[in-house]
Amino acid sequence: MNTLFEPVTVGRYELANRLVMAPMTRSRAQFDGTLGELAAEYYSQRASIGLIVSEGVQPSEDGQGYIATPGIYTDAHVASWRTITQAVHRQGGRIFIQLMHAGRMSHPDNTPHHRQGVAPSAIAPGAEMFTATGMKTIPTPRALSTDEVRQTVEDFRYAARRAIEAGADGIEIHGANAYLIQQFLAPSANTRTDEYGGSIENRARFAIEIAKAVVEEIGADRTAIRLSPGTAIWGLDEGEEGPALYRYLVGELNKLGLAYLHIMHLGNEPLLHALRQIWQHPLIVNRPSRPRDEIGDDIASGLADLESYGEMVLANPDFVARLQAGWPMNEADRSTYYGGNEGGYIDYPVYSE
Template identity: 75%
Template sequence: MSDIFAKVRLGGIELNNRLVMAPMTRSRAKLDGTPGDLAAQYYAQRASIGLIVTEGTQPSDDGQGYLTTPGIYTDAHVEGWKAIAQAVHAQGGRIFLQLMHAGRMSHPDNTPHHRQGVAPSAIAPGAPMFTAAGMQDIPTPRALTTEEVRQTVKDFAYAARRAIEAGADGVEIHGANGYLVQQFIAASSNVRTDEYGGSIENRARFAIEVAKAISDEIGPERTAIRLSPSLLMWGIDEGAEGPDLYRHLVAELDKLGLAYIHIMHAGNEELLSDIRKLWHQALVLNRPGRSREQIGTDIASGLADIEAYGQMVLANPDFAERLDSGAPMNEADRSTFFGGTEKGYVDYPTMSELKAAKETE
């Protein structure tokens, strides 16, 4: 496991270890999308991990899907994220801000303009969503016009620029988990007849254009993307041609020289191996459900350069230190994942805090 604690170059920065905090929605932002008052403390507590990837952050009003998620397109948003970036950097950490446009995974009650969600095509995901009024079915989205698709690409680039203004080390495009970028990729959610629909090349076009626009805006060394090939959720089904689409997409993205690609692995080992061969920059791998005993195995085998972890980092601010020392881990409290107060957010104890508490007993 020693390789996981080795330093690694990622784009224009150096990480102290090969561990990444995976992006996790916490739904604790203010109603205007400004990060909540405890967010700086939350992220700074976890700054000893090699890289923090923040919760999904909307690039526009249309990009919001869930209640109280943060944005990065107004001056207030920038000031809020600036405090977070400064707090993380003060602890020696690195932070990439994840740009997430929810697309059709949205409800009008959750957005600042209360408008119908937007997507590649007017196809509902067939899933409910939490709102202030409780769980509600997600309504059918409105299909973006071709010009609106191009404007959305510009929205991503603008949000990336604002993230850098806020002090982030870079941005990660959320191209996974059934949100807008993957909605363009999947034939089940994209039945367009313009240049963004139909063929493999056309359905990959939006992801490539977003990555290029952001790369042109802030530099490829500050730009990354997360993908989840073959993931079936919320009506997303990439079909039999899905692996070939990702081979094309990854090969095209590789030409941009991005900082890293972040794969949320859904089980297709052959495709993962092909992606490793096609990609010539850093590869971050997230295997949901990976046990503690398996940590570091993908780095040791050469399949990944860096490994990403979610709930274990959420529950253990000193995750890297616990891993290195063999100390037991705190268990995550699922009931506090979304919304709420400091409970389950900034009150998970570190080893040193537990030791101090025991000494005062």
């Protein structure tokens, strides 16, 4: 486990250790997408971890899916994120803002414009979503035109620039968890007949174009991406070609020299090992529900360069110190994950013997 606490170079930065705070939706933004002082406290409390990846942040109005999630496309958004990045930096930490377009995983009641969600194709996910008036069925999305797909690429480019203006050390493109980018990858959500649908190369095109646009805007050493091969939720099915698609996609992304690839691993070990061989840059592996006694195993084996953790970091602002000293961990309170105020957000205690 000692290698966990060794410095590692990721992009243009040397991180203090090889532990990463995984992105976690907290639904505590204002309706206009700005975040307040509690968010600055929340993130800065956890700045001892090697890298913080922020909650998913919409790059445009149409990118929002859930209630009370933050944006990074207006001056007010930039100003609110600047207070957060400054707070993290004062504590010696590093933070990448995750750019997340929810695509069809959206409800009009959760967005400022109340428009229908957008997606590769007009196919509903067959799921419900929380709104201010309770759980509601997610409506069938509107299929993006080819020009709108290209404009969405530009939305990511613009949001990346605004994130850097807000003081972020870099951005992570959210290409996982059944949101817009992964919807393009999956035949069950993408039945397009233009250059963004059909073949593996076409379905991967959107993700690759976004990565290239962001690299052009802020540099490869401040650009990263998160993928979750094999995600099978909310009607998403990548089909038999899924492993081949990810081998192609990761190979193309590898050519760009990104700061890191962040994989949410869902159980296909041969594919994970194959991607490790293809990817020649820092790799972060997240294994959901990894037990404490296995923390550091992927780094020790050489499979990963860093490991990311969500729930344990959420509940333990001093996560790194607890690991180093062998102290017990706070248990996370699931009832306070989303929405609310300081409870379950900034009031988790640090360890005291």
